[in-house]
Amino acid sequence: MNVQNSTNNQPKYLNPYFGGVLLGLLVLLTVYITGRGLGASGAVKSAVVTTTETFAPDHARDNAYESKFVSDDHSPMYNWLVFESLGIFFGGLLSGLLFGRVKKFRTEHSPKITSKTRLIVALIGGVLFGIGSQFGRGCTSGAALSGSATFAFGGVLVMLTIFGSAYAFAYFFRKLWI
């Protein structure tokens, strides 16, 4: 710790391998307790279904996709992944407070682009990620991380394809980041 504190201009992050071992142990613990992996995009899906159901209940039931997640017993928000995602938010807040990274609202972007560009691109990226995660049956945490860790064929497939295609596209969007 004191090594990190001595240099103020250095980011105070964990050693990535330390984070990785912790994350691996967490995945193990999650599988040990619940028999399933971690996830994130499922929570957003629940949110989508909930809003559609609130504003247009009939529509949610008619929709071939959303109707799968609508039930009479309880709201779609009453879901394991929603609670877990809440936890992710608070965990991030906790860590941010601890390491002094919680500051006023800001946008992080490469000096070559404006905030506006960054936000528009982030929105497009989010939309694409949202669509892709539904086809891929999960995002990087649900499918790629937990899936690969449990030796699921689909998980490894998703992991390799996400990173592979991101590398393939990286060259064209280099201005956004460096």
Added chain:
Amino acid sequence: MNRNYIFLTILMLVLATGTLFVNKTIKLKQVEPQQLLMEIVQPTRYVNTDLVAKMIIQNDPSLELIDVRSANEFGKFSLTNAINIPLDSLINESSLDYFGIPGTKVVFISNDDIEADQAWVLTKRLGFNSIYVMKGGLNRWMETIIQPQKPSDDSPLTAFETYEFRNGARLYFTGAKIDNEETGKVKVVVRRKKKSAAASGGC
């Protein structure tokens, strides 16, 4: 700095290589032999013919009779609603679907009780619960239910009660046979277990 990383690398490699040695054999989901032996020596798995008869008469929906005799023998005679799984095909994938259905009691039947008991041991090894053996098998079924013996006069009262029940059961299984045949044939309820009770999840 690099020394620690080298050490970490070696550690991780050793750990990963270790998995090769611990998971050599493909493990099947089975009851541990010692546990199985403990269950075997307890006679709780035996049910008598009277109980089976009573359950059939009461149309108990939880009763599932598995007849382990050959298909030929089964064709000649079988108990009401019994399912035929010859002992040879017991451990086939399709046969095992009949076991482990929540809320059912599986009772094995054979000519005597030996084969039924063998089926029980094999199924138990695979970890299925709520399985029983009809003691005495169909031979005793014939001796007790179909041709009950009148107890001698100095027998206790319960013996007479059993005798009366068996007489009634005999009427049900033989006299009422004609009526029963149609309903019995129609009502071959094939219950099969739903696949995989694994945890659901996803992203």
Added chain:
Amino acid sequence: MKILPKDTFLILCVFGLDSFITRKIQKMHVHELNPWRTLIALSVFIVILIVGFLTMHKPLLKYEVDMKQSMEELKKPDACFSPVELNEFLNKKNQNVVLFDIRDNFTFGQGHIPGAENISANELTQEKNIKRLEDLKENGTTVVLYGEDQLQANGPWMLFRQVGFDNVKILLGGYQYYIQHKDNLADKTESDFKKGVPRYNFAEIASRNNNTQVNSETAAKKSVVVRRKKKAVAAAGGC
């Protein structure tokens, strides 16, 4: 294998980038320099694994044959010990045999096959008895299990065959058969002690509609007549 093209692409990518990025030198982050916490975390993981190794209980018995084979074990004729063989043993013709009586102590005291040892069913799982079986197996001694009837010994016999004691056999007919026929064990044939065959013509008895009037006494008599009529049916089980 899929990593390989990705990595080469990455390296190409990086060298390509050099022309775009022309700035000053920066070394590694401080937090990446020292992995001592990583070492601690991984050590904790290893400690968990060591605990797992130490606490893992080692089973006394292990299945040696899979389900298919254990099914076939049932049909092997040499897995059974017939009363005829028992007679030979009792007449000192075959001495490489040990008889285990798995009934309880009390019943054993009331009467047992001469020369039998008493290990009641509940004691079978005990370590010393398993060791005993292992020793006997190494000596090539045949172990014959018997109970009150054949059924009582059936389960333990099956289990011991499944965990690899192929010297364990079951006494056909059990003690009851022995005590009933102990004077003429030698002249009995297979059909006498064979289990698993129907003793009645089930279909015939069960479908008689007029037998409601049949006196139970005559019915019982009749059953004696029908006995052993169905020898022709080959029993599915070996013993």
Added chain:
Amino acid sequence: MGPLIPNGFIPGDWNFVIAILLGIAFGFILEASGFSSSRNITGVFYGYNFVVLRVFFTAVIVAMVGLLYFDYFGWIDLAKIFILPTYLGPMLVGSVIMGLGFILGGFCPGTSFTAIAIGKIDGLVFTVGLYLGIFIFAESFPLFADFYNSGNMGNVTLTDVTGIAAPWFALAFTFIALAAFWGTMFIEKRVRKNIKEYKF
């Protein structure tokens, strides 16, 4: 004895409490490793910061190896854990779309939540995008319902598909990951030489 909840060692009522606790731990690790910064994350694609690769692959190999040992100890019944179902075509297409979204957005769903937590507007916008994306997907679902359900291989593991035992995959992944760690260490040094200021 594990997994605990499906085997009934922990009552199902605790499910959501455990979900929040596990989520907090997850969020903490993500943020503390630097995943709340999109420029940290995308560094992996340009060679100046390989934190994603390191954290991700370390986690995968530790979890893989751990699961195998836990299975051996009898702590986890591998037959009872959830295996992600494989839909070959949709998964490939979805992953390519996700890859594009990744390089544009700079986040994945989990990390964007932690980015919101520390006050990043781009994280918030990314999450709104996620929401819109799933909404668009749900509304236009009938158009590609057939494709969505095509190529179903069931809940298959690598062993089911290839017939190679799981430990070999764990070993292979460990080899690849460790090689990648050492390789990227040099790449990173080389690339960072050219960056004037680096403090994301």
